[in-house]
Amino acid sequence: MISPRDILNGKILIVDDQEANVMLLEQMLRGAHYTTISSTMDPNLVCELHLTNHYDLILLDLLMPGMDGFQVMENLKEIETGGYLPVLVITAQPNHKLQALKAGAKDFVSKPFDLAEVLLRVHNMLEVRLLHLEMKQLYERVAAEQKVSQRLLLNVLPSSLAKRLEGHSEVKAGTFSELVTESYAEVTMLFADVLAFTKFTEGTSAEVLLGVFDELSARFDDPAGKPGIDRTRTIGNAYLASIGLTDPVAEHTIQASRKALDIVEAVDRFNVHSRYKLKLRIGLDIGAEVSSVVPKRKITYDL
Secondary structure, eight states, X not given: OOOHHHHHTOEEEEEOSOHHHHHHHHHHHHHTTOOEEEEXXXXXXXXXXXXXXXXXXXXXXXXXXXXXXXXXXXXHHHHOTTSOOOEEEEEXXXXXXXXXXXXXXXXXXXXXXXXXXHHXXXXXXXXXXXXXXXXXXXXXXXXXXXXXXHHHHHHHSOXXXXXXXXXXXXXXXXXXXXXXXXXXXXXXXXXXXXXXXXXXXXXXXXXXXXXXXXXXXXHHHGGGGSTTEEEEEEETTEEEEEESSSSOOTTHHHHHHHHHHHHHHHHHHHHHXXXXXXXXXXXXXXXXXXXXXXXXXXEEEEO
């Protein structure tokens, strides 16, 4: 939420070719405890100043020699990529108000200045602008987190299955509104778990623990390129693989057993060269699997 202090700390630029108007507006704003106020009487400098300082509000006079306020707003649109023009226009011409709003200004104050009106409109404009920036940052953060989640999802799923599902014409075109699924009548799931891992981590530094993770993951994944074996995920001390999923094999249970032995041997080799003696729990299960892409392009599994 936007606090009163945030509003008073908002960055304000006053643009007017009349020094008396600039001084009067500065006096009004400072008297209301606004802390960050700049000004210029040269409209040609507005875009450069805004690019440097990213003002939260620009008090802009419309009638200025050389470049009027309308041209300034047109130039600001080229650098305000967010689509929100933080401009409060200053005008003594009633017929300019509608034109200014159509040009992108968000509000206006009239000359001669009324103290209460100026302060109220400045406060409201700053509040809206800061809320806009806050929502934009929130959206960007959520979008970034969604990208990370999607990237992590694709990292832990069998790439061959992801490509196969994404190859459906309706998924490619982005036109699907229901689930896009593929089912597999019988696959073998292999689960491997390092026993008492929590106790192991309690007496281990983070550096050593990461080293153990890296080495175990590398050892577990090394034989995973065999036909018919799709590593589903490796999370912490747990490992899960599907056998006979995207590359169907007749003897998927035998493949799973061989993969389990590979994992056991990998841990044994690790124990030979480490003072940490790890123990494994291995599980195998046979059943159907359904994979799907939901309308938000998330790939899911039902085992």
